[in-house]
Amino acid sequence: MNKRNFLRTAAALVALGALGIAGAQAQQGPIKIGSFLAVTGPASFLGDPEAKTLRLYVDMVNKAGGVNGRQLQAVIYDSAGDARQAVTFARRLIEEDKVDIIVGGSTTGETMAVVPVVEEAQIPFISLAGANVIVEPVKKWVFKMPHSDRMAVEKIYEDMKKNGKTKAAVLGGSGGFDQSCRKEAKDLASRYGITVIADETYAPTDTDMTVQLTKIKNTPGVEGIVGCGFGAPTAITARNYRQLGMQNIQFYFNHGVGSQQFIDGAGGGAEGMRVPVAALLVANQLAGNDPQKKVAEDYTRAYRAANNNEAVSTFGGHMYDGFMIAIEAMKRAGGTDKAKVRDEIEKTKGFVGADGIYNMSATDHMGLTLDSFKMVEVRNNTWKLLY
Numbered sequence: 379m380n381k382r383n384f385l386r387t388a389a390a391l392v393a394l395g396a397l398g399i400a401g402a403q404a405q406q407g408p409i410k411i412g413s414f415l416a417v418t419g420p421a422s423f424l425g426d427p428e429a430k431t432l433r434l435y436v437d438m439v440n441k442a443g444g445v446n447g448r449q450l451q452a453v454i455y456d457s458a459g460d461a462r463q464a465v466t467f468a469r470r471l472i473e474e475d476k477v478d479i480i481v482g483g484s485t486t487g488e489t490m491a492v493v494p495v496v497e498e499a500q501i502p503f504i505s506l507a508g509a510n511v512i513v514e515p516v517k518k519w520v521f522k523m524p525h526s527d528r529m530a531v532e533k534i535y536e537d538m539k540k541n542g543k544t545k546a547a548v549l550g551g552s553g554g555f556d557q558s559c560r561k562e563a564k565d566l567a568s569r570y571g572i573t574v575i576a577d578e579t580y581a582p583t584d585t586d587m588t589v590q591l592t593k594i595k596n597t598p599g600v601e602g603i604v605g606c607g608f609g610a611p612t613a614i615t616a617r618n619y620r621q622l623g624m625q626n627i628q629f630y631f632n633h634g635v636g637s638q639q640f641i642d643g644a645g646g647g648a649e650g651m652r653v654p655v656a657a658l659l660v661a662n663q664l665a666g667n668d669p670q671k672k673v674a675e676d677y678t679r680a681y682r683a684a685n686n687n688e689a690v691s692t693f694g695g696h697m698y699d700g701f702m703i704a705i706e707a708m709k710r711a712g713g714t715d716k717a718k719v720r721d722e723i724e725k726t727k728g729f730v731g732a733d734g735i736y737n738m739s740a741t742d743h744m745g746l747t748l749d750s751f752k753m754v755e756v757r758n759n760t761w762k763l764l765y
Contacts, residue, residue: 408451409444409714411436411704412477414467414492415506416484419458420582420609423639424484427681427694428506429454432481434684435701445705446713453477457488464488465495472499478714481700483507484693486555493520502707502720504700506693508634509558513743521723521743523696523703523733525656525751527559527606528566530632533654533751534604535570543601543628547576547594549587549615550606559606559632576600580611587615588622595624603627608634613643620647628652633751637691641756654751655761658695658732663763669730677732695732703729703736 413432416425436452444450453475455467464483471477472495479502483489486509493512496503496519503520505512510526538546548563550556560577567574576597578590594600605615612635619629629651631640636655641648657664661674677698678690706729707722708714726745729736734750754761 406448408449409446409708410451410453410475410477411701412468412471412475412480413452413454413482414457414464414471414480414488415454415482416459416488417454417456419460421459421485423609423637423691424506424693425456425459427637427688427691428482428484428697429456430685431681431694431697432701434680435698438680439705445708450705454482457484459485459488461487461491465491468492468495472496472501477501478708478716479704479719480504481506481697481704485553486512486558487553489522490554493517496520501716502704502723504704504723506696506700507555508632509555510562511558516741516743519720521700521703521738523700523731523744524692525633525654525733525746526744527555527632528562529746529748529751530654531559531562531566531604532570532748533753534602534630534632534652535566535572537630537652537753538572538602538628539570541628544572545599545601546572546574547578547597547600547603547627548574548606549578549580549590549594549603551580551582551611553582553607555608555634556606559604559634563604563606582611584611585614587611587618591615591618591622591624595622595627600627603629605629605631606634607632610643613640613645613647616640616644616647616651618647620644620649625650630654633692637693638689638760639691641759641761646759648756649759650756652753652755652764653761655754656692656695656733657750657752658690659692659761660752660754660763661690669735670732673730674732692733699729699731699733699736702731 457463481504483505486507489505489507505522508524510528550560657670658674664671710722711718726738734746736745738745
């Protein structure tokens with residue numbers, strides 16, 4: 379065999395080998411990404427953009443050729459924010475649908491209910507909920523995307539201290555996320571030279587927060603209010619705050635209100651309120667050299683184009699980050715072996731997402747730092763970046 383024929387034969391063998399690999403990958407079927415989300419119900423403002431984002435990016439990745447030569451398939455169940463439903467769907471995803479990874483859990487309650495299930499099944503689980511308890515203490519198979527409630531409180535207290543405010547009131551609901559945030563607000567206060575002098579709570583079904591806010595208003599010396607919560611109660615709180623003429627007391631909400639729906643639902647009551655949020659919410663206001671600017675703007679364009687120009691929320695951004703970190707881990711792992719993918723998620727370094735720049739480790743299954751939070755203020759019915 380002369381040299382030319384040898385080279386042709388070698389090239390043909392390489393091509394056949396590549397085809398064989400591609401064929402073997404195709405025979406494995408699609409990579410299944412499972413998700414349970416609060417698409418309907420009181421937490422739908424979380425789950426709806428999360429579901430839309432997952433479908434959008436699965437389609438985009440598939441059109442670009444998939445991952446490791448395989449197409450992706452999203453398997454989504456609507457938990458309506460119910461923890462019991464979440465457990466049922468998590469088991470179904472693992473046992474019946476045979477998913478390769480779970481990216482979901484719109485709320486802290488759903489997430490914590492599912493943690494024992496995924497730990498027992500040994501399947502990677504990336505949560506989209508906010509409470510610190512999800513990843514502290516570290517659970518081997520569990521990761522989370524959003525900034526924690528602790529970080530939100532820290533950012534709020536930093537702003538209070540910066541503006542010479544030292545006396546705070548805490549107001550929140552009775553749910554898991556709210557209660558975790560309220561605990562952090564009380565535990566962290568002294569570290570920032572803050573004294574909590576009022577603490578009020580409400581039930582998820584309350585339709586008026588006037589009583590709680592009046593108590594805070596009548597507490598001498600309150601300079602800032604830390605609002606813990608999400609959903610309809612936060613909009614009601616904002617409206618009542620405005621009706622009671624309490625604008626002389628700076629109101630802060632945690633990042634659970636990071637969407638235009640909160641502002642619209644508050645009917646003007648949110649004007650002047652401050653919130654620590656992910657960069658995504660103010661993408662067009664970021665500095666040109668901000669590493670998150672391109673990611674946030676690209677996501678915003680893609681999401682709005684696919685959803686009738688619907689405004690983006692930080693919640694869809696949580697899904698974007700979780701999805702991208704998952705598929706990047708699969709690429710590095712060279713497949714969907716669950717233990718290898720878990721290890722690669724844990725090794726995530728320098729990933730620029732919508733929520734921040736992630737650097738995970740064996741002791742940190744979130745990977746975000748406080749400086750990835752942006753402080754914004756509601757001005758003229760939209761979000762204004764402060765710093």
